[in-house]
Amino acid sequence: MGAEFVILSLAPLLIGIFAAVACALPGNFLLLRRQSLIGDAISHVVLPGIVVAFLLTGQIAAWPMMLGAAGAALVAVVLIESIRRLGRVDVGAAMGVVFTSMFAAGVLLLEQSDTSSVHLDVEHALYGNLESLIWLDATGWSSLLDPVALQGLPPELPRMALTLLAVACFTWIFWRPLKLTTFDEGFARTLGIPVQLISLGLVVTAAIAAVAAFDAVGSIIVIAMFICPPATARMMTNRLSAQIWWSVAFAALSAILGYVLAGYGPLWFGATDAVSAAGMIATVSGLMLAVVATIGPHRTA
Amino acid sequence: MIDALLLQIGYNATLVTLGSAALGLAAGATGTFLFLRKRSLVADAVSHATLPGLALAFMLMVALGGDGRNLAGLMFGSALSAWVGLLSVSWLTRKTRLAEDAAIGAVLSVFFGFGIVLLTVVQTLSSGRQAGLESFLLGSTAGMLFSDAMLIAAGGLTVLASALALRRPLLLVAFDPGYAETQGINVQRMDLAIMTLVMAITVVGLKVVGLILIVALLIIPAATARFWSNRADRVVLLAGLFGGLSGYVGAAISATAPGLPTGPIIVLVGFAFFIASLLLSPARGILSAVVRHRAYQRHVHLRQGLLSLAQNQPVYEAMTRCLLRRAGLVRADGVPTAKGHSHAAAALRDETRWQALRSSAHLSELSARDDGLTLILDVLTPDQIAELDRRITSEQRAI
Numbered sequence: 259m260g261a262e263f264v265i266l267s268l269a270p271l272l273i274g275i276f277a278a279v280a281c282a283l284p285g286n287f288l289l290l291r292r293q294s295l296i297g298d299a300i301s302h303v304v305l306p307g308i309v310v311a312f313l314l315t316g317q318i319a320a321w322p323m324m325l326g327a328a329g330a331a332l333v334a335v336v337l338i339e340s341i342r343r344l345g346r347v348d349v350g351a352a353m354g355v356v357f358t359s360m361f362a363a364g365v366l367l368l369e370q371s372d373t374s375s376v377h378l379d380v381e382h383a384l385y386g387n388l389e390s391l392i393w394l395d396a397t398g399w400s401s402l403l404d405p406v407a408l409q410g411l412p413p414e415l416p417r418m419a420l421t422l423l424a425v426a427c428f429t430w431i432f433w434r435p436l437k438l439t440t441f442d443e444g445f446a447r448t449l450g451i452p453v454q455l456i457s458l459g460l461v462v463t464a465a466i467a468a469v470a471a472f473d474a475v476g477s478i479i480v481i482a483m484f485i486c487p488p489a490t491a492r493m494m495t496n497r498l499s500a501q502i503w504w505s506v507a508f509a510a511l512s513a514i515l516g517y518v519l520a521g522y523g524p525l526w527f528g529a530t531d532a533v534s535a536a537g538m539i540a541t542v543s544g545l546m547l548a549v550v551a552t553i554g555p556h557r558t559a
Numbered sequence: 560m561i562d563a564l565l566l567q568i569g570y571n572a573t574l575v576t577l578g579s580a581a582l583g584l585a586a587g588a589t590g591t592f593l594f595l596r597k598r599s600l601v602a603d604a605v606s607h608a609t610l611p612g613l614a615l616a617f618m619l620m621v622a623l624g625g626d627g628r629n630l631a632g633l634m635f636g637s638a639l640s641a642w643v644g645l646l647s648v649s650w651l652t653r654k655t656r657l658a659e660d661a662a663i664g665a666v667l668s669v670f671f672g673f674g675i676v677l678l679t680v681v682q683t684l685s686s687g688r689q690a691g692l693e694s695f696l697l698g699s700t701a702g703m704l705f706s707d708a709m710l711i712a713a714g715g716l717t718v719l720a721s722a723l724a725l726r727r728p729l730l731l732v733a734f735d736p737g738y739a740e741t742q743g744i745n746v747q748r749m750d751l752a753i754m755t756l757v758m759a760i761t762v763v764g765l766k767v768v769g770l771i772l773i774v775a776l777l778i779i780p781a782a783t784a785r786f787w788s789n790r791a792d793r794v795v796l797l798a799g800l801f802g803g804l805s806g807y808v809g810a811a812i813s814a815t816a817p818g819l820p821t822g823p824i825i826v827l828v829g830f831a832f833f834i835a836s837l838l839l840s841p842a843r844g845i846l847s848a849v850v851r852h853r854a855y856q857r858h859v860h861l862r863q864g865l866l867s868l869a870q871n872q873p874v875y876e877a878m879t880r881c882l883l884r885r886a887g888l889v890r891a892d893g894v895p896t897a898k899g900h901s902h903a904a905a906a907l908r909d910e911t912r913w914q915a916l917r918s919s920a921h922l923s924e925l926s927a928r929d930d931g932l933t934l935i936l937d938v939l940t941p942d943q944i945a946e947l948d949r950r951i952t953s954e955q956r957a958i
Contacts (some may be wrong), residue, residue, distance in 0.1 A: 359826060
């Protein structure tokens with residue numbers, strides 16, 4: 259646990275944890291509302307969003323891309339809702355139609371535009387590049403107190419921390435209305451809670467978490483963290499507050515274990531190269547889900 | 560473009576176009592059962608779950624000294640892991656409290672994540688030699704072999720034949736599982752049959768469309784076909800047609816220029832059919848709904864306008880005035896024409912009769928059909944109307 263760890267692993271590890279928790283928090287409510295696949299849809303449609311943002315600005319910068327991704331998520335939500343209502347198509351099929359088509363459009367745009375000079379491709383969008391977010395300016399643990407070295411932190415780290423803070427604040431401030439609208443929409447409405455607005459707020463929060471995490475870690479982690487930790491937590495307890503804490507713990511644990519296993523696991527088997535951290539984090543969260551689904555205290559209703 | 564659609568631009572393009580058409584046809588028809596069962600997104604889990612099997616099959620074939628890129632072997636491996644994914648979804652849904660959407664999402668992301676881990680392993684194992692497994696993510700038809708195309712076409716047609724052979728019990732289960740059960744159909748087994756067909760399509764389509772987009776071929780044609788018919792067997796046929804057309808046209812377009820990847824183009828062609836149907840379908844389309852709504856609106860406004868005229872009240876509402884004037888019922892200054900007077904009187908008579916009907920002892924249940932638009936002449940017989948009129952005149956005399 260020396261300087262090497264701080265340089266190579268500290269930043270990606272923290273980014274992974276922040277991204278995982280930021281996605282897991284809204285994921286709890288989406289799970290209970292049976293809207294889990296919104297995360298899946300959002301993470302597919304951000305691809306055309308970032309490609310359009312790149313085509314408009316001509317550069318790979320964080321803010322235009324996040325705006326583009328958010329715009330694409332909005333377009334997708336509007337499209338899904340209009341197809342569902344105007345065409346009377348069931349919601350699963352409407353989602354399937356929209357996100358595959360938008361993803362296809364994104365791939366086509368990417369192929370048609372000249373992106374050879376920049377690092378923008380489908381594989382990157384899918385599984386990110388967590389391993390490359392290293393902190394080159396660090397020399398050891400003491401760098402954490404060195405303002406110059408802190409300047410050199412990968413920009414994804416503060417951005418992801420900020421996103422997590424925003425998501426946590428949303429969950430904390432709107433705890434009561436979120437809980438009420440999730441479990442008993444009719445009752446919440448009689449209390450005068452703006453049910454539609456809360457639902458929209460939740461989807462927007464989820465989209466923000468997804469887009470920010472997508473930028474840092476790729477869409478695999480986003481989908482996995484929206485669903486696996488909350489689903490695992492759901493089988494541990496019947497209380498919502500406990501479920502949230504369990505999901506945070508599972509998310510953080512998946513990020514840490516996944517990152518460590520991906521980075522150091524192959525070395526234990528005598529291999530020389532690390533495997534995909536994003537994929538390993540998703541795998542670990544799935545293993546936890548499998549274990550709890552077999553022996554968890556509340557695995558059945 | 561025309562040349563491409565007529566299969567005039569080379570052997571390989573023709574191969575790909577025909578293979579894609581067969582695949583689209585089979586996927587569209589199979590996807591319909593899934594769509595009608597409202598379980599479209601299970602296919603998404605199944606298709607993503609193919610990735611680990613794909614990578615493992617590659618590693619196994621390389622370890623055994625083979626090529627590793629043998630399409631049949633890769634298809635077999637991906638079918639196995641898709642099968643495991645499918646079982647996981649149904650196990651999580653049945654044995655735990657998790658809903659199906661959560662199970663789908665969990666299986667999809669975890670299997671795909673694990674597949675990505677294995678892909679990075681493959682990359683390091685075959686250092687220096689491009690394994691090319693990434694091409695299965697989004698599909699690739701470059702350098703497709705004749706045997707590959709045959710495998711895809713034959714696989715697609717086999718799936719299509721099995722789906723058609725099983726269509727009656729499958730449709731019964733899709734529409735009404737409870738009733739199907741009373742008819743002695745094993746619902747669980749039929750669900751499994753649908754899923755097996757879906758899995759087969761996914762595996763067959765991996766090479767051309769790729770595992771991320773193959774689900775589109777299962778969902779979009781079915782959703783498109785549903786706009787054009789209410790009869791299940793026709794929806795299946797139409798979905799096959801739309802799927803086949805998307806595959807054919809998409810592959811042909813993609814062959815005309817570089818930078819037009821086959822899978823995404825096929826999906827986008829299918830989406831174009833979908834949007835066109837959403838807008839134009841006569842029964843369920845947006846355009847016809849708008850036309851119907853406008854007609855209804857005109858009808859209501861005219862009727863209310865005529866009633867106002869009959870009671871010598873001025874009409875202020877702009878749309879009503881416009882409609883009345885255009886029908887030649889009032890002059891520009893709002894004064895009714897002779898035709899307007901007679902129509903207004905007729906409307907008022909109709910309205911009075913409806914009111915009389917409501918208070919009539921033995922006909923009042925018919926007044927439920929009063930929506931403010933139906934003419935009473937269409938509801939009652941001439942005798943009944945004559946009776947109503949007698950009652951109206953006697954009431955007026957009493958006042």
